Amino acid sequence: MSEAVKEPSMLMQKEMIARNYEAITSKHETGRKVSSTFVPGNLNELLMCFDIVNNLPEINAIQGGMRKASGGFIMEAEKSGHSEDVCTYVKADIGQMAKGNIAPNGKPFPAPDVLLLSYTGCYTFMKWFELLRAEYKCPTLMLHVPYEGDGHATKNMRDYIVKQLKEVVIPGLEQVSGVKFDIDRLRGYLRASARAEDNLVWCLEQGKNKPSPIDAYFGGVYYIGPIFTAFRGTEDAVTYYETLRREVQERIDARQGPLTPEGTNFNDQKYRLVVEGPPNWTHFREFWKMFYDEGAVVVASSYTKVGGMYDQGFRHDPDNPLESLADYCLGCYTNRNLPTRVDILAKYIEEYEADGLLINSIKSCNSFSAGQLMLMKEVERRTGKPSAFIETDLVDPRYFSAANVKNRLESYFQMIEQKRQGARSAA
Amino acid sequence: MSISADIIARCQSIYEDLDFGLARAWKAAVPGRKVVGFLPLYVPLEMIHAAGCLPLGIFGGGDRMEVIHGDAYYQSYICRIPRSTIELGVSGRLDVADGMIFPFVCDVIRNLSGMWKIMFPQVWTKFFDTPQNFDPAIGGAYYVEELRELKQGLEQLTGRTITDDDIRHSIGLYNENRRLVRSVYAFRAQAPWKAPASDVYLLMRAGLMMPVEEHNRMLADYLAAIEAEDRPRRDNVRIVIFGSFCEQPPLNLIKSIEMAGCYIVDDDYALVNRFLTEDVAVEGDPLEALSLSYLRHSVETSCKYVPDEAEKGRFHIEAVKAAGAEGVIYATPSFCDPALLDRPMICGRLSEASIPFISFKYAENSGQMQPIREQAGTFADSIKLWS
């Protein structure tokens, strides 16, 4: 496939990511400390307070998937005794370690100085870092974020998280880095986070336009990149989201759709979808093409909320720094209970005037997937809009069947057409 | 039939009754009684009991129930227990339960709690998260408040206040239950030919479906009976089962392991009644006491974080030693993230400690026992050969 056409914001992000990989792989020269941590509940601003560089194994697995290297890594991990049944992010990470652990910049990943186990919304995280800890023998800091089982955060949950931040995470990071914690420094970063978050939310909400100037799933994974990873709280992220906002505004003004990897604006939008679940990474462009070829644009998605649900009003708050980190961790999408997820998806369908819900169910991910069939029925019942269900995996190419996915999508679009015709003849 | 066989036959009929007749009869006996179902594993049964409710253990549908509706709720790559639990719900079998508690084991059960809220809105449904921080001032304080919330929920369900003395009384009964359960396990570890694993399993499973007072009497009777009875001793090897703490294997699988030449001298089947390894204090604040017991004296499973790398697997190795076992069968449900993610770490530590092990996967409705029997048989032979 040809090189994907990129907008300025994408190029900017690419450069930011490259710089971060450089910072990680040059830690021995620079003396900087490196932490590994997860996307949901990512405490980037806190790590910045200790000058610690943030490395995210989920993102490395995604990179491996997009480079088509993950299949080999997964097989390697399975050969060494990891079950075929468990999350392929973990196996891609472990297999990559076994195969030299080379970063996307071609240099070896150094061992992390600390594993920051932000345990939000996914069980696998806990064992993933126990597995890495066995390998790296480095300090591991667990931040347990309770699940919002009753659909809301409680004071007890928040107090528990704040206490862990004060008594476990911050002292642990001080020890690893040798840097004293300065809460005003944290406030400064959180202020920058909130500015970036405002612009991210604005961009995501432009999916309400017709045509939609964004694709909130395939394009969305780029839009969330900086804020979900190592850049939330940086001025770079602020600039990135200003640039992104300008690009989206220009498309709105020109009544244009999002740019496809082929470099054309996707204007002829026949179907507007809400998508639930992460995308497949091993066939990302092929998967995306199946949508725009058929005229389907994604106007809202849940995957763009796994690293924080800013569109529901949350912002990092410099006036309540630790409490707001706690609220952030609690509110990530997969930490919300199923009834809340149904509410959110049904609301998206209405507010974004979507034709229906498409679920991409990921074999790896019980956190997302267990319960999705009921979620689908419930959203359908609530909105009266048709839904569809496809199954793929994140980074295991064995579970991407292009023909199956394409078939399902085509029948789904036919279903939407029929529904429209039915509505027209009833009118 | 011997006395122990009588007891086990009764347990088997309770265990096999997927309409939960015993719970129904208990509920019907006194107007206003409530039944609260719970899933594995770290459930504070004392709280349900203190509310005057019957705690009813739900471990899926086993191999005796045809899953008709449940499969429509779950993809093929998700374990069996949630789908058969849904089946119990939608087929009306679980309508005896006025409340359901879903403790944290993994994301599947976590999400099932939300499904229950949507599908059965008339049922009081509670997801119960246990702390992964084991400092009394942090995780302990959090846990006390979670117990308080649980208490409030149960009070709303029953319309009655739960006093500290109510909880202390329940703690006392469950302490006795755990002591008796430990005695049965200790007896079996000593003389496994007298207390077959399948019998002990039924005794424990049925115990989680009946009032604790009744189970305490039953356990005492069973212990007295097996001490007096004799059974032929076989030349079996002694093994421990790990990995089976949530979805349960079919009874036949447990029998097959024994028939293949392995005495099961310890296991993590349906751990709910023995996840606390020591008595809970009956003095002082009962919620504090429950919290502290969980932090300090709860068994390790894959559902708990192990804060110290050096401690990883130590619980398992010590359990093997305490039971005088010669090997481990790490038997997990298919698609069970917790047990399977932990497997390389636990088995790695067993290897380092020179403890032989095998591993396999099962489903609650596995039908084919021949491969398991062969694998367990070969394992038993190899232990005999090399020990």
Ligand code: SF4
């Ligand atoms: S199980 Fe899901 S949320 Fe967890 S690490 Fe894997 S993909 Fe991410």
Ligand code: SF4
């Ligand atoms: S069997 Fe394993 S994966 Fe399934 S619900 Fe139980 S703990 Fe979770």
